[in-house]
Amino acid sequence: xxxxxxxxxxxxxxxxxxxxxxxxxxxxxxxxxxxxxxxxxxxxxxxxxxxxxxxxxxxxxxxxxxxxxxxxxxxxxxxxxxxxxxxxxxxxxxxxxxxxxxxxxxxxxxxxxxxxxxxxxxxxxxxxxxxxxxxxxxxxxxxxxxxxxxxxxxxxxxxxxxxxxxxxxxxxxxxxxxxxxxxxxxxxxxxxxxxxxxxxxxxxxxxxxxxxxxxxxxxxxxxxxxxxxxxxxxxxxxxxxxxxx
Amino acid sequence: xxxxxxxxxxxxxxxxxxxxxxxxxxxxxxxxxxxxxxxxxxxxxxxxxxxxxxxxxxxxxxxxxxxxxxxxxxxxxxxxxxxxxxxxxxxxxxxxxxxxxxxxxxxxxxxxxxxxxxxxxxxxxxxxxxxxxxxxxxxxxxxxxxxxxxxxxxxxxxxxxxxxxxxxxxxxxxxxxxxxxxxxxxxxxxxxxxxxxxxxxxxxxxxxxxxxxxxxxxxxxxxxxxxxxxxxxxxxxxxxxxxxxxxxxxxxxxxxxxxxxxxxxxxxxxxxxxxxxxxxxxxxxxxxxxxxxxxxxxxxxxxxxxxxxxxxxxxxxxxxx
Numbered sequence: 093x094x095x096x097x098x099x100x101x102x103x104x105x106x107x108x109x110x111x112x113x114x115x116x117x118x119x120x121x122x123x124x125x126x127x128x129x130x131x132x133x134x135x136x137x138x139x140x141x142x143x144x145x146x147x148x149x150x151x152x153x154x155x156x157x158x159x160x161x162x163x164x165x166x167x168x169x170x171x172x173x174x175x176x177x178x179x180x181x182x183x184x185x186x187x188x189x190x191x192x193x194x195x196x197x198x199x200x201x202x203x204x205x206x207x208x209x210x211x212x213x214x215x216x217x218x219x220x221x222x223x224x225x226x227x228x229x230x231x232x233x234x235x236x237x238x239x240x241x242x243x244x245x246x247x248x249x250x251x252x253x254x255x256x257x258x259x260x261x262x263x264x265x266x267x268x269x270x271x272x273x274x275x276x277x278x279x280x281x282x283x284x285x286x287x288x289x290x291x292x293x294x295x296x297x298x299x300x301x302x303x304x305x306x307x308x309x310x311x312x313x314x315x316x317x318x319x320x321x322x323x324x325x326x327x328x329x330x331x332x333x334x335x336x337x
Numbered sequence: 338x339x340x341x342x343x344x345x346x347x348x349x350x351x352x353x354x355x356x357x358x359x360x361x362x363x364x365x366x367x368x369x370x371x372x373x374x375x376x377x378x379x380x381x382x383x384x385x386x387x388x389x390x391x392x393x394x395x396x397x398x399x400x401x402x403x404x405x406x407x408x409x410x411x412x413x414x415x416x417x418x419x420x421x422x423x424x425x426x427x428x429x430x431x432x433x434x435x436x437x438x439x440x441x442x443x444x445x446x447x448x449x450x451x452x453x454x455x456x457x458x459x460x461x462x463x464x465x466x467x468x469x470x471x472x473x474x475x476x477x478x479x480x481x482x483x484x485x486x487x488x489x490x491x492x493x494x495x496x497x498x499x500x501x502x503x504x505x506x507x508x509x510x511x512x513x514x515x516x517x518x519x520x521x522x523x524x525x526x527x528x529x530x531x532x533x534x535x536x537x538x539x540x541x542x543x544x545x546x547x548x549x550x551x552x553x554x555x556x557x558x559x560x561x562x563x564x565x566x567x568x569x570x571x572x573x574x575x576x577x578x579x580x581x582x583x584x585x586x587x588x589x590x591x592x593x594x595x596x597x598x599x600x601x602x603x604x605x606x607x608x609x610x611x612x613x614x615x616x617x618x619x620x621x622x623x624x625x626x627x628x629x630x631x632x633x634x635x636x637x638x639x640x641x642x643x644x645x646x647x648x649x650x651x652x653x654x655x656x657x658x
Contacts, residue, residue, distance in 0.1 A: 142531060143530075144527065144530075144531065163530065163535075163536075163537075164527075164530040164531045165530050165531075165533045165534055165535045165536070168530075168531060168532060168533035169533050173532075174531060176528075180525055180527065180528040180531070181524075181525065181528065182520065182521050182524035182525055182528065182529075183524060183525075184520075184524055185517075185520060185521070185524060189517060189520075192517065193517055193518065193521045193529070193532055193534065194532040194533075196514045196517065196518070196533075197518070197532065197533030197534050197535070198533055202535075202538050202542075205513065205514040205515060205518070206510065206513050206514070206515050207513075208513075208514070209513065250532060253532075254532070254533065
């Protein structure tokens with residue numbers, strides 16, 4: 093059974109069709125690339141899957157369960173985490189607090205979160221992840237005081253905090269310097285090797301082509317192609333979508 | 338945040354000792370300040386921490402005041418009135434939380450503002466229950482068998498005890514995971530939801546707990562004055578609480594203490610200047626807002642940073658938390 097099944101997903105903004113009947117499956121343990129020109133519906137796809145936007149039609153199944161139209165917090169608790177193209181952090185909270193927020197709502201009840209004070213386990217995990225990402229020394233800084241690249245890493249770290257089964261990365265390399273790109277690619281490959289499943293939206297073709305074994309191409313809200321990096325690179329439809337006829 | 342503990346204990350010690358030296362009127366102003374601290378802590382939780390604007394704090398306060406006043410007329414003990422008032426405020430806080438799930442910022446301000454006006458009108462027009470514009474006089478102070486809190490001094494200590502309960506419980510809540518979730522919602526609502534924070538649960542709770550504190554303050558306010566009427570629960574009063582919280586420092590635990598003290602004591606100090614006092618007061622507030630956008634707590638931060646940078650030049654501003 094596929095980990096994530098997207099069936100015929102549709103999203104309209106008034107009369108504009110951002111997604112029209114997109115279907116795709118994500119298999120456990122894979123690292124799937126999603127590419128397409130600007131405005132092709134990639135981020136809208138993520139938003140509809142994670143509950144940030146309610147889809148207009150179609151279904152999203154996660155581990156066989158229909159999660160279509162669930163609120164974002166419910167989707168997260170089921171094990172889907174994501175990062176954002178435009179960084180979304182809690183600027184006036186420390187790096188460590190940003191990480192802890194991302195862990196605290198995964199389990200337990202509302203009341204247990206009021207009564208349980210002990211956080212050693214979460215703090216240790218957060219510190220290990222920050223260590224892994226190389227920003228551990230910044231843990232007591234406010235998130236707003238971090239550089240752009242460090243904020244991207246924190247955003248990525250938060251997505252890992254809840255130990256999710258599926259991580260959706262929305263242009264993690266955009267605006268990041270080449271050293272940091274290599275750094276991030278290394279992290280993704282290593283985590284993928286440990287069993288994390290990723291879906292990656294990325295404009296940097298080198299990155300997508302080297303990381304992903306399977307790529308899906310969106311154009312104007314429709315899925316126009318799917319295949320290995322080599323197949324995608326030779327697909328005339330894809331070239332049309334990017335460069336026009 | 339742990340450094341908030343010592344100033345708190347110092348303030349408590351000061352509040353215990355002050356009645357020895359204060360005359361009756363000053364003791365009254367101090368009692369009123371404590372009541373306002375309780376109310377401001379509630380609004381700081383809703384607005385300062387969770388970022389949900391509320392302009393109906395005086396309406397929540399009214400539930401507490403009228404519950405103890407009306408039940409007191411029928412000989413019901415003060416504490417039962419207080420519990421009922423707090424429960425009513427909590428319930429209506431939940432109800433007011435629902436619009437906060439749909440609207441934000443100034444739209445939410447309009448909704449809560451409207452609620453304050455409705456409550457005021459109900460208090461004024463439901464004469465059989467509330468006494469209408471004449472209000473209710475001789476609101477009884479609590480009596481525990483042989484122990485009476487009727488004297489101003491005794492009632493001051495009674496208020497102080499409740500203030501301690503409110504401060505301790507607010508400290509507990511805001512330093513739990515709820516406090517972190519509240520701040521996350523204030524900082525970035527969408528991101529908070531995407532890391533699993535239930536906006537519904539926490540926004541409703543932020544409103545309801547803030548309202549419950551307002552109910553507590555209101556319940557103590559009525560017997561302190563001994564007389565209540567709808568005029569005490571208007572929008573003006575809600576804005577006064579807003580001012581306390583903003584002046585003190587939004588989303589800072591120390592904020593409500595400083596804000597309530599300034600907003601209550603400053604007009605008293607300026608009273609000597611006759612008609613000018615409102616103008617001086619207003620100008621003082623404008624100046625404070627212009628130069629201390631983070632509230633008076635911001636001054637404390639500056640002083641702290643200054644003293645730290647002198648002792649150890651290498652510490653960065655980021656270690657302030």
